[in-house]
Amino acid sequence: MQQKVRVPGMIGEDLLFLTDDQLRRGIEAMFFAYRAFTADPDLILAELDYGRAHHRALHFINRDPGLTVTSLLAVLGVTKQSLNRVLRTLIEDGLVESRIGRRDRRERQLYLTEEGTRLERRLSEAQRARMRAAYRNAGPQAVAGFRQVLEAMMDPETRAQYQAMTDPPEDRKEPANEQPRYTYSDRR
Amino acid sequence: MQQKVRVPGMIGEDLLFLTDDQLRRGIEAMFFAYRAFTADPDLILAELDYGRAHHRALHFINRDPGLTVTSLLAVLGVTKQSLNRVLRTLIEDGLVESRIGRRDRRERQLYLTEEGTRLERRLSEAQRARMRAAYRNAGPQAVAGFRQVLEAMMDPETRAQYQAMTDPPEDRKEPANEQPRYTYSDRR
DNA sequence: TTGGAAAGTCAACAAGGCTGTCCTATCAAG
DNA sequence: CTTGATAGGACAGCCTTGTTGACTTTCCAA
Numbered sequence: 001m002q003q004k005v006r007v008p009g010m011i012g013e014d015l016l017f018l019t020d021d022q023l024r025r026g027i028e029a030m031f032f033a034y035r036a037f038t039a040d041p042d043l044i045l046a047e048l049d050y051g052r053a054h055h056r057a058l059h060f061i062n063r064d065p066g067l068t069v070t071s072l073l074a075v076l077g078v079t080k081q082s083l084n085r086v087l088r089t090l091i092e093d094g095l096v097e098s099r100i101g102r103r104d105r106r107e108r109q110l111y112l113t114e115e116g117t118r119l120e121r122r123l124s125e126a127q128r129a130r131m132r133a134a135y136r137n138a139g140p141q142a143v144a145g146f147r148q149v150l151e152a153m154m155d156p157e158t159r160a161q162y163q164a165m166t167d168p169p170e171d172r173k174e175p176a177n178e179q180p181r182y183t184y185s186d187r188r
Numbered sequence: 189m190q191q192k193v194r195v196p197g198m199i200g201e202d203l204l205f206l207t208d209d210q211l212r213r214g215i216e217a218m219f220f221a222y223r224a225f226t227a228d229p230d231l232i233l234a235e236l237d238y239g240r241a242h243h244r245a246l247h248f249i250n251r252d253p254g255l256t257v258t259s260l261l262a263v264l265g266v267t268k269q270s271l272n273r274v275l276r277t278l279i280e281d282g283l284v285e286s287r288i289g290r291r292d293r294r295e296r297q298l299y300l301t302e303e304g305t306r307l308e309r310r311l312s313e314a315q316r317a318r319m320r321a322a323y324r325n326a327g328p329q330a331v332a333g334f335r336q337v338l339e340a341m342m343d344p345e346t347r348a349q350y351q352a353m354t355d356p357p358e359d360r361k362e363p364a365n366e367q368p369r370y371t372y373s374d375r376r
Numbered sequence: 377t378t379g380g381a382a383a384g385t386c387a388a389c390a391a392g393g394c395t396g397t398c399c400t401a402t403c404a405a406g
Numbered sequence: 407c408t409t410g411a412t413a414g415g416a417c418a419g420c421c422t423t424g425t426t427g428a429c430t431t432t433c434c435a436a
Contacts, residue, residue, distance in 0.1 A: 014328060017323060017328040017331050017332075018320060018323055018324060020316065021354075022323075022331075023316045023319045023320055023323065024251070024312070024316070025335070025354075026319050026323070026331070026334070026335060027225075027247075027312070027315055027316070027319060028350060028353070029334075029335055029338040029339060029350070030221075030222065030225055030338065031244070032338075032342050032346050032347075032350050033218075033337075033338035033339070033341045033342055034218065034222050035265065035346070036341050036342045036343050036346065037215075037218055037341060039343070051421090051422055051423070052422085052423085053422075053423060053424090056219070059215075063212070068382085068383095069382075069383065069384090070381095070382065070383085077223065078423085078424070078425090079424075079425065079426085080382095080383075080384080081384090081385085081386095081424090081425080081426085081427095082423060082424055082425075084383085084384065084385080085422095085423080086422095086423080088384090088385095101382090104381095104382080104433080104434065105432080105433060105434085106381070106382045106383065106431095106432060106433050106434070107382065107383080108382085108383065108384095124212070124215070127215055128208065128211045128212070128215070130341060131211045131214050131215060131341070132206060132211055133340070134337050134340035134341040135205060135206055135210075135211065135214070135337065135340075136206060137340040138333065138336040138337045138340050139336075140202060140205040141329075141333055142332070142333030142334075142336040142337050143205050143210075143214070143333065143337060144205075144330070144333060145326065145329055145330030145331065145332060145333020145334050145336075145337075146214070146217075146330075146333050146334045146336070146337035146338070147213070147214065147217055148326040148327075148330040148333075148334070149322050149323065149326045149330050149331060149333075149334035150217040150218065150220075150221035150334070151217060151221070152321070152322035152323075152325040152326050153221045153224050153225060153318060153319070153322040154220050154221055154224045155224050155227070158220050158223070158224065159220075162216060162217070162220050165216070166209075166213075239390090239391050239392070240391085240392085241391075241392060241393090256413080256414095257413070257414065257415095258412090258413065258414085266392085266393070266394090267393075267394065267395085268413090268414075268415080269393095269394080269395085269396095269415090269416085269417090270392065270393055270394075272414080272415060272416075273391095273392080274392080275415095276415085276416090286414095289413090292402080292403070292412090292413080293401080293402060293403085294401060294402045294403070294412065294413045294414070295402095295412095295413060295414080296413080296414065296415095
């Protein structure tokens with residue numbers, strides 16, 4: 001079990017980064033970082049009696065307005081019943097609007113209301129602030145590596161979905177406003 | 189709100205990686221990757237009627253045998269009651285042993301039993317396998333960046349704790365077996 | 377016209393967070 | 407030796423968010 005091999009001169013490249021110990025460090029880093037990653041939005045959500053599930057719904061509806069319940073279900077990877085509970089409160093509270101599908105009237109297309117947009121922005125700005133600080137601190141090269149490892153960690157289907165999400169500017173139904181749009185937001 | 193600035197020639201360094209859009213990509217990468225990260229152990233745990241909380245306890249007890257309940261509490265960042273529920277089942281099931289503290293008899297020092305060690309190994313090997321594949325795929329430079337960003341994302345206290353955990357070989361109570369120990373485990 | 381997909385609903389259950397309260401054992405200081 | 411503080415454990419009860427299973431309504435498409 002746990003066959004450990006003492007390596008004398010190293011093979012070709014430096015393989016020390018594949019050590020069980022290095023892997024454990026990475027695992028723990030994921031655990032601690034993810035906790036921090038969700039901490040800021042969680043504070044805001046707690047005030048409003050919402051949970052992480054609400055944040056996730058708001059995030060993906062904001063990113064892709066008009067997406068159907070089924071698509072959202074697929075992205076989030078939860079059951080219809082679980083999502084429905086969350087979605088219902090968001091709709092009741094006037095943060096999300098559910099319109100009957102234009103192509104297929106069985107489908108429901110989801111949109112954020114004004115108020116929903118406001119909350120989403122508040123939540124995601126809190127989350128971005130931490131991310132931005134971490135990015136800035138680590139630098140562009142580190143960020144590239146960060147993304148590369150995370151992508152390599154995903155299940156293949158998820159990764160495909162993730163990469164398709166906005167990798168190509170991709171026209172879904174709206175012709176999509178073109179223009180490269182090199183935007184850079186800052187504050188503080 | 190959301191002040192966007194069209195950047196013509198870029199400032200000094202390339203700041204495109206701090207774009208709100210790039211930050212959003214990073215946020216989504218965290219979400220999807222974390223889901224994958226927990227997926228493999230979750231499958232094993234489900235078989236045995238355990239949950240993620242049990243895995244976390246086993247992990248940290250394994251990493252630091254003899255740690256006290258209070259230390260474990262601090263690392264996990266949950267309440268005593270929440271941990272206790274999990275710990276109790278692990279002790280009842282004979283995976284964890286709780287010995288009276290040697291220095292302070294009020295404390296309980298936690299150890300994995302044979303069986304606990306076996307399960308921990310099974311869980312962590314599943315998790316490491318995915319991590320190893322991702323690491324190998326991304327390469328050592330990317331891994332360095334990955335860790336750098338995750339560390340920058342942590343709360344300062346957590347980061348200090350994380351870095352202290354095994355950064356210096358550090359003798360806690362055992363004199364700690366020295367020797368650099370360049371080990372490299374593989375299979376497949 | 378009919379089969380099946382999309383959506384929604386109800387009920388029930390479980391994991392794992394949380395708070396609050398209370399108790400015991402033990403240490404350390406006065 | 408007493409007394410206050412600390413470590414741990416237990417019980418009750420609450421919440422969110424995940425799950426299954428069963429059932430209905432709506433509506434598209436063959």
